[in-house]
Amino acid sequence: MSTPADTDVPVLAVEGYTLDYLTPTGGLRALEDIDLTIGRGEVLGLVGESGSGKSTLAFAVMRDLARNARERAGAIRLSGADLRTLPGNEIARLRGRRIGMVFQDPGTALNPTITLGTQVAETLVRHHGLDWRDAWKRGTGMLERVGLKTPAAMMARYPHEVSGGEKQRVAIATAFACQPECILFDEPTTALDIITARAILDLFRELQAETGVASLYISHDLALVSEIAHRVAVIHRGRIVEEEPANAIFRTPREDYTRQLIASVPRPDRPLTPPLAPETDAAPALLDLSDISVRYGRPSILKRLFGRSERVVGARDVSFALRPGEILGLVGESGSGKSTIARALVGLNPFEGEIRFAGRTLTGPRDMDQGYRRDVQIIFQHPDSSLNPRQRVEEILARSLILAGTRDRREIAATIGRLLEDVALPADYRRRFPHQLSGGEKQRVAIARAFASRPRLVICDEITSALDVSIQAQIVRLLLDLRERYGTAYLFITHDLNLVRQIAHRLVVMYRGDVVETAPVETVASAPAHVYTRELLGAVPTPVG
Amino acid sequence: MTDLLRRLARTPQGAIGGVIVAFVFLLAAFGPWLAPADPEAFNYTARFEGPGASFLLGTDQFGRDLFSRMLSGAPATVFMAVLSTLLGTLLGAFVGTASAYLGGRADEAIMRVVDAVMAIPSLLFALLIVTALGASSFNAFIAIGIAFAPGMSRVARSVALTVRKHDYVNAAVARGEGAGYIIAREMMPNVIAPIVVEATIRVAFAVMLLATLSFLGLGAQPPSSEWGLMVSESRDYLFRNPWMMIWPGLAIALVAIGFNLLGDGLRDALNPKT
Numbered sequence A: 001m002s003t004p005a006d007t008d009v010p011v012l013a014v015e016g017y018t019l020d021y022l023t024p025t026g027g028l029r030a031l032e033d034i035d036l037t038i039g040r041g042e043v044l045g046l047v048g049e050s051g052s053g054k055s056t057l058a059f060a061v062m063r064d065l066a067r068n069a070r071e072r073a074g075a076i077r078l079s080g081a082d083l084r085t086l087p088g089n090e091i092a093r094l095r096g097r098r099i100g101m102v103f104q105d106p107g108t109a110l111n112p113t114i115t116l117g118t119q120v121a122e123t124l125v126r127h128h129g130l131d132w133r134d135a136w137k138r139g140t141g142m143l144e145r146v147g148l149k150t151p152a153a154m155m156a157r158y159p160h161e162v163s164g165g166e167k168q169r170v171a172i173a174t175a176f177a178c179q180p181e182c183i184l185f186d187e188p189t190t191a192l193d194i195i196t197a198r199a200i201l202d203l204f205r206e207l208q209a210e211t212g213v214a215s216l217y218i219s220h221d222l223a224l225v226s227e228i229a230h231r232v233a234v235i236h237r238g239r240i241v242e243e244e245p246a247n248a249i250f251r252t253p254r255e256d257y258t259r260q261l262i263a264s265v266p267r268p269d270r271p272l273t274p275p276l277a278p279e280t281d282a283a284p285a286l287l288d289l290s291d292i293s294v295r296y297g298r299p300s301i302l303k304r305l306f307g308r309s310e311r312v313v314g315a316r317d318v319s320f321a322l323r324p325g326e327i328l329g330l331v332g333e334s335g336s337g338k339s340t341i342a343r344a345l346v347g348l349n350p351f352e353g354e355i356r357f358a359g360r361t362l363t364g365p366r367d368m369d370q371g372y373r374r375d376v377q378i379i380f381q382h383p384d385s386s387l388n389p390r391q392r393v394e395e396i397l398a399r400s401l402i403l404a405g406t407r408d409r410r411e412i413a414a415t416i417g418r419l420l421e422d423v424a425l426p427a428d429y430r431r432r433f434p435h436q437l438s439g440g441e442k443q444r445v446a447i448a449r450a451f452a453s454r455p456r457l458v459i460c461d462e463i464t465s466a467l468d469v470s471i472q473a474q475i476v477r478l479l480l481d482l483r484e485r486y487g488t489a490y491l492f493i494t495h496d497l498n499l500v501r502q503i504a505h506r507l508v509v510m511y512r513g514d515v516v517e518t519a520p521v522e523t524v525a526s527a528p529a530h531v532y533t534r535e536l537l538g539a540v541p542t543p544v545g
Numbered sequence B: 001m002t003d004l005l006r007r008l009a010r011t012p013q014g015a016i017g018g019v020i021v022a023f024v025f026l027l028a029a030f031g032p033w034l035a036p037a038d039p040e041a042f043n044y045t046a047r048f049e050g051p052g053a054s055f056l057l058g059t060d061q062f063g064r065d066l067f068s069r070m071l072s073g074a075p076a077t078v079f080m081a082v083l084s085t086l087l088g089t090l091l092g093a094f095v096g097t098a099s100a101y102l103g104g105r106a107d108e109a110i111m112r113v114v115d116a117v118m119a120i121p122s123l124l125f126a127l128l129i130v131t132a133l134g135a136s137s138f139n140a141f142i143a144i145g146i147a148f149a150p151g152m153s154r155v156a157r158s159v160a161l162t163v164r165k166h167d168y169v170n171a172a173v174a175r176g177e178g179a180g181y182i183i184a185r186e187m188m189p190n191v192i193a194p195i196v197v198e199a200t201i202r203v204a205f206a207v208m209l210l211a212t213l214s215f216l217g218l219g220a221q222p223p224s225s226e227w228g229l230m231v232s233e234s235r236d237y238l239f240r241n242p243w244m245m246i247w248p249g250l251a252i253a254l255v256a257i258g259f260n261l262l263g264d265g266l267r268d269a270l271n272p273k274t
Helices: A054-061 A088-094 A116-128 A132-145 A151-155 A164-177 A194-211 A222-228 A256-264 A278-282 A301-305 A338-345 A370-375 A393-403 A409-422 A427-431 A439-451 A469-486 A497-503 A521-526 A531-539 B002-010 B012-034 B066-102 B104-118 B122-133 B137-164 B167-174 B179-215 B227-237 B243-270
Strands: A012-023 A026-038 A043-047 A069-078 A099-102 A182-186 A214-219 A231-236 A239-245 A287-296 A312-322 A327-331 A352-357 A360-362 A376-379 A457-461 A489-494 A506-511 A514-520
Touching: A012 A054, A026 A043, A026 A054, A026 A069, A026 A214, A026 A239, A043 A054, A043 A222, A054 A069, A054 A182, A054 A214, A099 A164, A116 A132, A116 A151, A116 A164, A132 A151, A132 A164, A164 A194, A194 A222, A194 A531, A214 A222, A222 A231, A231 A256, A239 A256, A256 A469, A287 A338, A312 A338, A312 A506, A312 A514, A327 A338, A327 A497, A338 A376, A338 A457, A338 A489, A370 A376, A370 A393, A376 A439, A376 B167, A393 A409, A393 A427, A393 A439, A409 A427, A409 A439, A439 A469, A469 A489, A469 A497, A489 A497, A497 A521, A506 A521, A506 A531, A514 A521, A514 A531, A521 A531, B002 B012, B002 B243, B012 B066, B012 B243, B066 B104, B066 B137, B066 B179, B066 B227, B066 B243, B104 B137, B122 B137, B122 B179, B137 B179, B167 B179, B179 B227, B179 B243, B227 B243
Parallel strands: A043 A214, A043 A231, A099 A182, A182 A214, A327 A489, A327 A506, A376 A457, A457 A489
Antiparallel strands: A012 A026, A012 A069, A231 A239, A287 A312, A287 A352, A352 A360, A506 A514
C-alpha cells in the first residue's frame, strides 16, 4: 500500500471531541475526548464493536446528530474550519459537495421512488450547478466508472430493479460524484455477500487511490480494515484506545482491549477442534441426506390451468452425510439454500428426497416424531427473534424438558439450573425476560434450550453473525466445550469462511441451491475443486500478520 | 409498568384520558355505596325536580334521586362495557392468531367468513344476537362481545402475521409443539399487547352500543339504572325535565371520551419511537 502524501492541514481533524446522549435516566457518554486526523489520500480505519460509538462519530462529522445528543467539548475541522461553528445552511451546502457518506445498507440509503439516475444527477445539479442534461451525462459516466455494465440503462432504473451490490456501487458513485475532500464509509460491505463485498472493496481501493479522497472507513471487521486502511484506530466505549499503522496493529498491539479483539478474530490457520478419532471415520453416518430438494410456493390455480406450475427452487438434490460428533460446515452466500436445508431438517420446510437419521428413514416432515425432534435441535441466527419476549428464561427452557417427558417440577428446576451452568450463565437468570439480557447472553439461552433434550445433532444457523466478534469467539468456545462434554455433532451454517475453517472437520459448499463441493477443511483450503469455492476463498479478508 | 404510566402521562391525551378513566372506574367500583339515597325510593312530592340542595342532580318521573341512580348504574354500564370488549378482544385475538398461524387455505376461509360477518353493522349484529337470545344485560354483554370479535380478529391477524415470522414460533414448531400451545402460549401474548390500544378505543364504542341496546329496550331492564336505559326512560319526559336525559347522556359521553383519549395516549406510549 502506498503511503499517502503528507500535507500541513489534515482534511478531517477531530480534536478532543466529547458527546453525551441524554436519556431518561441521565446522561450517557457516547464519545470521549476523540482525537483523529485524516490527511489527503489517506484511509483511516475505525474499528469497534456495536455500541462503541463509531457510527455516532460518523454522524457527528456529518452534523446529523440525534436530537438528544449534546456536544460537550472539542472541534471537528474540515480543512481547518470547525464544522461545529458553521450555520445550518452552510452545512447543507457542504454535505455531498465537500464531505460524502456511504451507508451500510444500500437498500435503505437509496430512495425507492426515484430512479438511480436522478439520485446521482441531483447531487451534481445541486452542488456543481450543472443543468440536468450535463448532470445526467456526468452521472452516466460515474456509473460506468464504478463498474456498472450498462450505465445508460442503469440510470433509468429504480433501486428495486437492481441487486444489492449494484445499489452500493450507485451509492459510491453518488458519494464520489462531486469529488468531495472526505468520504465516510459506514460498514459499506457488511450487508453484502462475500464475493460482492470483495468487488466493492476493490472498487473502493481503486477510486480512493485515483481521487485521493480522505476516507474514514468504519467497520467491526478488524481483518478487513487492516487490509484496506493505512492507519487503524480502535474505539471502545466511546474512547479511542489505540491508533496504529495498519500492518502493525495485528503484530504489535499495545492495549489489552486490542489484543483481546485480535484474539477473537477467527484465524483459519489455527484450528480449534481436535480432529475426529479414526474409528468415527469408519462409523456409520448419523445423518445422511440423499437428493433433498425444497421448492417454495404453491402454484396458483390460474397458472396450473395454463400448465405453468414452476416453483421457486430453494435447494436442488442436496446430498451429504454427517458422522457422530462431527462438525460439518455448510457455507455459501445468501440465497444459496443453506438455511433452506436447515429448515427442512427440522420440519419447517416440506422436502422431497430422503433423510436417514440414526438408522431411520424420513421422507417428509410428518415422519419426524418426538424422538427425532429431541435428537435434532436448531439454533437460529437472531436470538432476539428466537426467544419469546414474553416468556422468562425458565419457561423457555422448561418447555423442551416437558416435551421430552419430564413432569416433576423439582427435576425440571434442577435441570434448568444445570443447563444455565452449562452455558455459563448465573443461576438467577432463570427469572429474567429476554430483553433483560445482552445479545450474547440471549444466544447462550438459545443454546441451553437446544441442549435441554440432550440432542445428538445441533444445527447452528448463522448463530454468531449477529454478534460482535469477541462475543462470537466466546460462543464458539462454548459450543466446542459442549461438544467435548456431550459428543454432539454440529451442522454449522455460516458465510464466515475464516470462522468455519477454524472449527469444522469438513465443509459443504452450496451455490444457488446446489452443493458444489464437499471435502475436508484442509482440502478445501489448499485445493478447492470448484470455481465458486476458489472465488469464495479469494474474497475473504485474511488477517494481516 | 411504571415506565409505561410515565410515558402515558407525558402526552396530554394520555394524561387526561387516564384521569377520566381512573375517575370513572372509582365511581363504578364504589358508586352504589356512595349513593346518598336509595336509587329506587319514590318521592311523589318531589317529581321532575331540577338540580338542587335536596336532590343534587334532580329527580325523575317517580321522584327518584338522579344522582343516586347514576352512581348505582355506573358498574352496570362501565364494567359491562369493559367486560364485553374484553370478551370480543380475546375471541377476536384467538381467531385472528389461529388464522395467521394456520395460513394458506384455512386462513383464507376464516378471513372470508370474518369479512362476511363484518359486512353487518355491529349494532345490527348485536340486535340480531339479542333478539335471538332474549333481552337481558347478560345477553347484551355476549352480543357486544361477539359483534366486536370480527373487527378485532382482523387487527389481531395482521399483528400475528408478523409474530408468525419470528423464530421463536419456528423453534416451537421445530421442537414439535402442537398448534394449540403455539397459538395460546407463543403467539397470543405477543399479539395481545399491540391490540390493547385498539381494545381501549373500542370500550368507548361498547359503552355507546350497550346504552343503545338498553335504549331500545334490549339490554338492561327496569328498574335497573343502567345509563342507556335512563336516557331511554327520560324520552317521554324530555320537556318536563331535560336533566333526566342530560346527566346520563353526559356520563356516557365522558366515559367514551375518556377511553378514546386513553387509547390515543396508549398508542403513543406503547410506540417506543415517540
